[in-house]
Each structure stands twice: as structure tokens, then as C-alpha cells.
Amino acid sequence: MSRVDVHHHVLPPQYTAWLRAKGIDASGGRELPDWSPNSALALMDGYRVRTAVLSLSTPGTWLGEGLEAARMARVVNEYSAELVKDRPDRFGFLATVPLPDLDAALDAATHALDDLAADGVSLLANNGGVYLGDPAHDDLLAELDRRGAVVHVHPSDLPAPPVPGIPPFAADFLLDTTRAAANLVLHDVPRRYPDLKIVLSHGGGFLPYASHRIAAALFAETGRGLDQIFEDLAGFYFDTALSSSPAALPSLLAFARPGHVLFGSDWPFAPEIAVAHFSGELDRYDGLDRESLAAVNAGNALALFPRLA
Structure with a gap:
């Protein structure tokens, strides 16, 4: 039973060297891992990944200087x-864009989608504390909606210091994704841009588990009906990267719309031992029959990324 991995990171040598020259040797609390196309293919072959959709992890390319980020x-x-x-x-890719520079982000998305045949775009949940869904992003989201683009949302560092001893990837990343999802619904992005296909990393962070609490807050803030809010929250897509445990899957599968859960590994920031654990837990989960497991592993992603089919 083959897989399509929609959360699989790329680390081009020039990018890694650039980060290290800037004094960045870790991302989200993990050291920058070794990566190459051959090591990616070897990992994929070992875990039945037919195709990996490559994307950049945090910190992306924005380190405070616009021209450098765009380059x-x-x-x-x-x-x-x-x-x-x-x-x-074997590979697809999601383009990175240099937000918060909106004009440069639009240029990068247009170049990648039109000239490079990108399969979608990857956006960080927040850029300098400004979360996706903020009106500052409307021009970019409108253009991506016009194209019916896939948008993968990857967490970034919270706009707050981490707790000593608790690396950001362990808890902060989940909150960051949850904040972005709630902010997108708060600003009515799913209704205003209905052709966007937004994929939330790591099972949506805390969103499935805390959805009723979040919906109550959004109801109080917006006055929109609870049914509409739940529909919008559940209408995101969700990848299973580091989130296919027997504790997380029941909440995720109960919350997400049918066809909206996609396999993800988070390799190489998630080491092979983690890929083995979570992919194995997914295969063993008794809440999915063979047909439903095949959909999570590959079928749902193939519907979302027609080129890969």
C-alpha cells in the first residue's frame, strides 16, 4: 500500500549554508539535519512512500531583509x-514565498506556479507574529484562490520565547498551527476564498481536540452560526506528520471531513525512528478499514494533487 507524503522537507545545500552563515544551526529546536535527494529516496523506499511533496520548514527565507529573502x-x-x-x-513541491513582503511573495508564487509548475505553496502559520488570515495577506490569498491552489500551512516560532527544556516542535508548533487555523476562520477566509485548499500540519495542532472550545470563542467574536464555524474549521485538510498516534487519530478522524486527512512524515526534521513509529501506528490503527487507510496513505492526496495521479 503506497503512500504520498505531503509533509516532507527539502534542504537545498545553498539554503542550509545560508542559514548557517546567518548563525542558524537549528529549526524549531532541532539541529538542521543532513538531507540529499538520495537520502530522501532511500527513506521513501523504506516506508512505501511513492511520492514526496517537498516543502521548506521554518524559518523559511525571511530573516529580515527583503531582497535576500526573495533571492x-x-x-x-x-x-x-x-x-x-x-x-x-517521486517528487512534487510546494513553493516557498518570502512573507511578510507581500509583493515579493506574490512574485514568488506566480513564478513558481506559472514557470516552475509547483504543486502548491507553503506558508508559515505566522510571520513576525502576524498570523495567516490577517487582512495584510488578502492579496496573496486572493491570487492563490483564483488559481485554486493548495496551501500547506507549516508552524513557525511563536511570537514569544520558548519554555526552557520544552523545544518549540514539542508544543509551540501545535499552538502556532491552531492559532493560524482559528485566525483564518475568524477572518472568514474559507468563505471569502472557497477555492483555496488549505492543509494544516501535524493533524491541525490542537484544533480537532479543542474545536468546540475554539468554535465557542469564534461564535462570541463573530456572531456567525456555530454550524458554519464548525463547517469552516473541519473544512481544512490535515496531514498526519507526528500525529498518527492511537491517542491523536480518534479526534482527528472524528473531526475532519471525509477525504481530508493526508499522510505526512515531517522527514528529515522528524528522524527515521519517528517516521517508523508514526507510520507504523497509522498502519496498525484499528479505526481505519483497508479502504480508509489507503485513502489516508495516498488516495486523498492524489485527489488533492491531480498531477501526482
Whole structure:
């Protein structure tokens, strides 16, 4: 039973060298891992991943300087496009864009989607504390909606210091994704841009588990009906990266719409031992019959990314 991995990171050598030259040796509390196309393919072959959709992790390319961020976004996107060109059966890619520079982000998305045949766009949940859904992002979201684009939302560092001893990837990342999802619904993005296909990382963070509490808060804030709010929250797509445990899956599968749960590994930031654990838990989960498991592993992603089918 093959898989399509929609949360699989790319680390182009030029990008990694650039981060290290800036003094960035870790991302989200994890050291920058070794990565190469061959090591990616070896991991994929070991865990039945037919195709991996590559994307950049936090911190993305924005480190405070716009021209440099735009240049590095182009480097990453063109590197990823070449991998797909060489192995279209094994790789897809989601373009990175240099938010918060809106004009540069629009340029990068247009170049990647029109000229590089990107399979979608990856956006960080927050950029400098401004969360997705903020009106400042409307022009970008409108353009992506016009194209019916897939938008993968990846967590970033919270706009607050981490708790000593608790690395950001352990808890802060889940809150960051949850904040972005709630903010997107708060600003009515699913209704205003209905052709966006938004994928939330890591099972949506805390969203499935806390959905009723979040919906109550959004109801009080917006006055919109609870049914509409629940529909919008559940209408996101969700990847299973580090989130396919027997504790997390019941909440995720009960909450998400049918067809909206997608396999994700988070490799190489998630080491192979974690990929083995969570992919194994997914295969063993008795709440999914064979047909439903095949949909999570590959079928739902193939519907979302027609080129891969």
C-alpha cells in the first residue's frame, strides 16, 4: 500500500549554508539535519512512500531583509523544481514565498506556479507574529484562490520565547498551527476564498481536540452560526506528520471531513525512528478499514494533487 507524503522537507545545500552563515544551526529546536535527494529516496523506499511533496520548514527565507529573502526563495523553488523535473514520479513541491513582503511573495508564487509548475505553496502559520488570515495577506490569498491552489500551512516560532527544556516542535508548533487555523476562520477566509485548499500540519495542532472550545470563542467574536464555524474549521485538510498516534487519530478522524486527512512524515526534521513509529501506528490503527487507510496513505492526496495521479 503506497503512500504520498505531503509533509516532507527539502534542504537545498545553498539554503542550509545560508542559514548557517546567518548563525542558524537549528529549526524549531532541532539541529538542521543532513538531507540529499538520495537520502530522501532511500527513506521513501523504506516506508512505501511513492511520492514526496517537498516543502521548506521554518524559518523559511525571511530573516529580515527583503531582497535576500526573495533571492533565496527563488533558489529553493528552482532547486525543488529541478528535482521534480528529474523524478516527477517521486517528487512534487510546494513553493516557498518570502512573507511578510507581500509583493515579493506574490512574485514568488506566480513564478513558481506559472514557470516552475509547483504543486502548491507553503506558508508559515505566522510571520513576525502576524498570523495567516490577517487582512495584510488578502492579496496573496486572493491570487492563490483564483488559481485554486493548495496551501500547506507549516508552524513557525511563536511570537514569544520558548519554555526552557520544552523545544518549540514539542508544543509551540501545535499552538502556532491552531492559532493560524482559528485566525483564518475568524477572518472568514474559507468563505471569502472557497477555492483555496488549505492543509494544516501535524493533524491541525490542537484544533480537532479543542474545536468546540475554539468554535465557542469564534461564535462570541463573530456572531456567525456555530454550524458554519464548525463547517469552516473541519473544512481544512490535515496531514498526519507526528500525529498518527492511537491517542491523536480518534479526534482527528472524528473531526475532519471525509477525504481530508493526508499522510505526512515531517522527514528529515522528524528522524527515521519517528517516521517508523508514526507510520507504523497509522498502519496498525484499528479505526481505519483497508479502504480508509489507503485513502489516508495516498488516495486523498492524489485527489488533492491531480498531477501526482
